[in-house]
Amino acid sequence: MSSNLAILPILLPLVAAVLVAFFPKKLKAVRLVSQIWMIVQTVIIAFITWYVLDNGTIVLESGDWVAPYGIVIVADSLSIILALTTNIVALACVFAASRSIPDRQEKFYFYTFFFLLISGVSGAFLTGDLFNLFVFFEVLLMASYALITLGGDKVQLRESLKYVLINVFSSVLFVTTVAFLYSVVGTVNMAQIAERVAESEQTGVLTAIGILLFFIFGTKAALFPLYYWLPKPYIVPNPVISALFGALLTKVGIYCIIRVFSLIFVHETEITHQLFVWIAALTLLFGAIGALSTQNIKLIIAYNVIPSIGFILMGVSAYNSTGFSGSIYYLVNDMLLKAILFLLVGAIAYLAGTSDLRKIRGMIHHYPFLGWMLLIATLALAGIPPFGGFIGKLVLLQGTFEAGEVILALIGLGVSLLMLLSVLRIFVRGFWGEKDSSIQADKKTARAFSYPIAFLLVFIIFLGIGAEWVFPDFISIGEYLMDPSIYIDSVLKE
Amino acid sequence: MEIIMTVLAGILFTAGVYNLLQKQLLRIIVGATLISHGAHLFILTMGELKRGAPPVLQDGIENYSDPLPQALILTSIVISFGITSLLLVLAYRASKENGTDNMEKLRGNENE
Numbered sequence: 001m002s003s004n005l006a007i008l009p010i011l012l013p014l015v016a017a018v019l020v021a022f023f024p025k026k027l028k029a030v031r032l033v034s035q036i037w038m039i040v041q042t043v044i045i046a047f048i049t050w051y052v053l054d055n056g057t058i059v060l061e062s063g064d065w066v067a068p069y070g071i072v073i074v075a076d077s078l079s080i081i082l083a084l085t086t087n088i089v090a091l092a093c094v095f096a097a098s099r100s101i102p103d104r105q106e107k108f109y110f111y112t113f114f115f116l117l118i119s120g121v122s123g124a125f126l127t128g129d130l131f132n133l134f135v136f137f138e139v140l141l142m143a144s145y146a147l148i149t150l151g152g153d154k155v156q157l158r159e160s161l162k163y164v165l166i167n168v169f170s171s172v173l174f175v176t177t178v179a180f181l182y183s184v185v186g187t188v189n190m191a192q193i194a195e196r197v198a199e200s201e202q203t204g205v206l207t208a209i210g211i212l213l214f215f216i217f218g219t220k221a222a223l224f225p226l227y228y229w230l231p232k233p234y235i236v237p238n239p240v241i242s243a244l245f246g247a248l249l250t251k252v253g254i255y256c257i258i259r260v261f262s263l264i265f266v267h268e269t270e271i272t273h274q275l276f277v278w279i280a281a282l283t284l285l286f287g288a289i290g291a292l293s294t295q296n297i298k299l300i301i302a303y304n305v306i307p308s309i310g311f312i313l314m315g316v317s318a319y320n321s322t323g324f325s326g327s328i329y330y331l332v333n334d335m336l337l338k339a340i341l342f343l344l345v346g347a348i349a350y351l352a353g354t355s356d357l358r359k360i361r362g363m364i365h366h367y368p369f370l371g372w373m374l375l376i377a378t379l380a381l382a383g384i385p386p387f388g389g390f391i392g393k394l395v396l397l398q399g400t401f402e403a404g405e406v407i408l409a410l411i412g413l414g415v416s417l418l419m420l421l422s423v424l425r426i427f428v429r430g431f432w433g434e435k436d437s438s439i440q441a442d443k444k445t446a447r448a449f450s451y452p453i454a455f456l457l458v459f460i461i462f463l464g465i466g467a468e469w470v471f472p473d474f475i476s477i478g479e480y481l482m483d484p485s486i487y488i489d490s491v492l493k494e
Numbered sequence: 495m496e497i498i499m500t501v502l503a504g505i506l507f508t509a510g511v512y513n514l515l516q517k518q519l520l521r522i523i524v525g526a527t528l529i530s531h532g533a534h535l536f537i538l539t540m541g542e543l544k545r546g547a548p549p550v551l552q553d554g555i556e557n558y559s560d561p562l563p564q565a566l567i568l569t570s571i572v573i574s575f576g577i578t579s580l581l582l583v584l585a586y587r588a589s590k591e592n593g594t595d596n597m598e599k600l601r602g603n604e605n606e
Contacts, residue, residue, distance in 0.1 A: 131566055138573045145580060149587075157588035158600050161519070164584060168526050168577055169514065175570050176533045182563070183540035 005048050006060040006075040009083045009122040012041045017115035024109050031098045034111045038094045042087040049084045053077055053473055057490040059128070067492050068192045074128035074491055077477050078328060082255060083122045085332050088459060089247045089339045090118050092452035096343055097240045099448030100350070105150050105238065113150075117143035117244060124252045128491055130181065131188040133256065134174050137220070141167050144249060147241045148233060156236045163233035170219040177212045184209065191491035194264045194484050202267035210265035210272055214257060221253025223313065224282040227306050231290065234305070235298035235355075239346020239449075242298070246305050247339035251331060254312050258327065261316055262481040263488075269319050276317030281408050283310030284415040291422035295357045297345045297430065300422055304341070304381065307415050308334045314412055315396045323399025325478030329471070330392030333380070333463050337389065340377045340456045341423070344370065347449035348430060351442055357426065361433040366441040369450055371431040373457060378427060380460050382420030388463030391471065499539040506532030519585045519595040526581065530574040537563050537570065 016037045020030050052058055057076040061067055075083075094114065101110060120140025127133050145167075148160045182188060184205060185196040197206055215226070222230040234245050265272055287306025294300055312334070315327025347370060349355040352363065364371040380387035383394075393416065400409040463470065480486055506528050513525025541563030549561035589595035 131569070135569060135573070138577075142576070142580070145584070149584065152587065152591070154591045157584065157591050161584060161588050161600065164577075164581060165514075165522060165526065168581065169529070171577075172526070172529050172533045172574075175530075175566075176536055178566070179533070179537040179540045179563075182537070182566075188562070188566075 001056060001058055002060060003058045004060060005051065006058040006073045006126065007062075008048060009045050009075075009080075009087070009126060010073070010119055012037075012044065013115040013119040013122065016041070017112045017119065020111040020115065021109060024112070025107050027103060027106055030106070030111055034094050034114070035098075037115075038087070038091045042084075042091050045080075045084050045087050048075065049080045052080045057487070059491055068187060068189045071132055072128040072189065072191075072491055073126050074487075075126055076487065076490070077473065077480065078258075079125040079255075081328070081332060081473075081477070082125045082251075082335075085335045086118060086121050086125070086248055089244070089335055089456070090114070092339060092343075092456045093240050093244050095455075096243070096449060096452040099445060100240055100346065101238050102151070108150060110147070110150060113143045113146045114244070116140075117147065117248070121248050121252055125255060128190050129188055130178055130190055130193065134171070134178060137174070137252070138171060140249070140252065141171070144245065147244070148237050150237065150241065153236070159233045159236045162229055166219065166229045170216050173212070174216045177209060177216060180209050180212070181206075189491070190259070190263060191488045195488055195492070197264055198267065198484075202265065207265065207268045207271055210260070210268075211275065213260055213265075214272070214275075217253045217256040217260070218279070219253075221250045221257065221309050222283075222306055223309060224279045224286060227283065227287065227309075230305065231299055231302040234302040234342075235296070239343055239350065242302075242346060243339040243342035246302065246342045247335045250305055250309055251335055254309050254331065257313065258316055258324070258331075258481070262324065263484045266319075266484060273317050273319045276313055277405055277408055280310050280313040280317050281411050283307065283313065284411055288415045288418035288422065292418060296355050297357050297360070297426050298342075298349060298355045300357075300426060301338075301341045301345050304419055304423065305338060307419055308338070310415070311393070311396060311412060314408060315399055317408070318396075318399040318403035318405060320399055320402055321475070321478035321482045322395060322402055323478070324481045325471075325474045326392055326395030326397075326399050328477050329463075329474045330389070330396055333388035333392045333460065336456050336459050336463075337377060337380055340373075340453050340460070341381070343449060343453050343456075344374050344377060345426065347446065347453075348374075348426070351446060352430070352439065357429050360430040360436075362431070362435045364431040365435040366439065367446050370446060370453075371427065373450070373453055374427050374431070376457060377460070378420065378423045380464070381423055382416050384420075386461070386464045388460045388467075390464055391467045392463075495543050496539050499535055499543065503532045503536040503539065506535065517597045519589055519597065519600075522597070523578065523581050523585060527574070527578055530570075530578075534567050534570055534574075537567050 052075055060073040062071045117140055120136050123136035127136055145164050185193050219226045234242055284307045291300050291303035312327045312331050315323040352360045380389045383389040397409050510525045510529030513521045541560040544559050547557045547559045549559045551558050
């Protein structure tokens with residue numbers, strides 16, 4: 001079905017970004033406009049999500065150019081659910097931003113870059129064109145380059161250089177791969193690529209291009225051999241910006257892997273998806289070991305981003321509908337959860353004055369609410385019922401067992417425990433123990449962080465307890481991903 | 495012609511990767527620029543090189559150039575131009591704040 005609704009998740013934040021760029025120094029007005037805009041935008045996207053789940057995929061052919069020739073924006077159930085989750089995370093972050101980011105940084109166009117980031121992320125989810133995917137990647141990366149250096153500290157500049165360089169390099173490789181693919185199949189429209197790859201039954205050169213694409217998205221998503229750039233740049237900016245990065249950026253990379261390897265390169269699964277099994281296992285293990293190796297609370301959470309990407313890849317490597325629906329459920333849950341955890345450790349590090357776990361103790365006496373929220377988030381991360389992580393992991397493991405990858409599933413179970421251990425350390429060491437009377441309780445800042453975190457936690461609990469209402473949609477997404485012809489037909493209308 | 499262009503793109507990639515692996519910040523940026531030039535040439539070559547044919551497909555016109563790679567390169571050039579300028583400013587600020595432009599020295603464990 002064709003409708004202009006599909007472009008709203010990209011257009012609304014873009015308009016907002018331009019709008020708030022006109023009066024960056026009037027902080028009160030900017031904050032108010034951004035917060036109201038975010039609420040309205042989230043409501044609109046929730047409506048579009050409901051519409052898509054009810055009526056099927058919306059395809060927008062921009063400029064009325066018919067599908068394979070023009071640029072298409074495809075809002076199918078998978079991408080619109082992820083766009084909605086993005087907006088929920090952003091809604092929480094925009095409210096946390098007003099208190100936690102220093103005024104000086106807010107005046108330096110924080111809200112403009114914030115909205116551009118949302119626009120780029122939604123665009124990457126919604127585009128139906130491989131080259132446009134590159135363009136939206138650049139939009140979100142440009143915004144992230146600006147956000148990561150906001151403040152201009154010594155450490156920030158040093159770490160952001162590495163972040164920018166690795167992303168510039170992988171973007172150039174992305175363009176080169178698109179050129180390769182164009183020379184072989186003669187199109188950049190994803191539906192048409194899928195059709196032509198199916199016609200040729202995926203010859204060797206196409207599989208090679210597929211694996212090249214996998215490593216490019218793997219760099220963005222922080223998969224096993226390519227995750228080394230991730231932890232440090234994620235902890236240097238402000239907690240709210242870290243939360244946005246941790247929740248959204250790597251998830252765009254893994255979304256691209258899900259999309260490309262469920263739609264286009266599906267004819268040589270014994271090569272590609274077998275590779276994923278190994279990489280998922282190694283990503284899980286190395287991420288969890290990294291999280292256990294450090295005493296810096298921000299680094300612990302940053303390292304925890306890596307095994308969750310491994311879990312999502314696990315579902316893709318299983319390549320069955322159960323695995324995919326588990327992956328998507330876990331992906332949605334993890335976007336919310338990583339935002340919560342980054343905000344929480346940001347708040348703890350700010351309130352305790354240090355991010356060294358050895359120097360923090362007895363925080364529960366000052367901030368009981370933060371402490372219990374951290375415990376709930378930790379349990380959700382490990383996948384303990386009744387929270388959202390449990391359902392996601394259960395279905396993921398079910399899919400992995402169905403595919404016969406028993407060892408991978410066992411590694412996944414073991415790594416869940418290691419993840420629990422790594423984050424529980426923050427709770428046990430930082431919150432238990434004697435009262436540290438040297439710190440003054442800063443209730444006002446604690447409250448400013450608490451409300452957005454509690455707002456996101458509601459969704460985590462809902463994803464666990466209310467799974468019965470939402471899970472059927474995820475099952476149908478899993479089945480939908482296993483049948484690429486539905487996507488191709490809805491875009492090319494044949 | 496296509497083969498010469500592909501080899502040229504390959505040379506640009508080689509020189510770019512060599513420069514990326516250096517320790518001096520400015521060389522790394524030059525390397526990144528060279529690689530992106532290589533990628534642009536490569537896209538152009540992938541759309542077949544032809545002379546004298548307009549990028550228009552109409553009834554009766556048999557010989558036409560593929561307009562899509564040109565549009566892709568234009569987008570890509572603009573993006574890499576923007577990123578290179580951002581990278582130069584960032585490198586300038588970073589080397590000024592940290593007092594060195596040597597990547598060996600631009601690492602450390604202190605995170606505060």
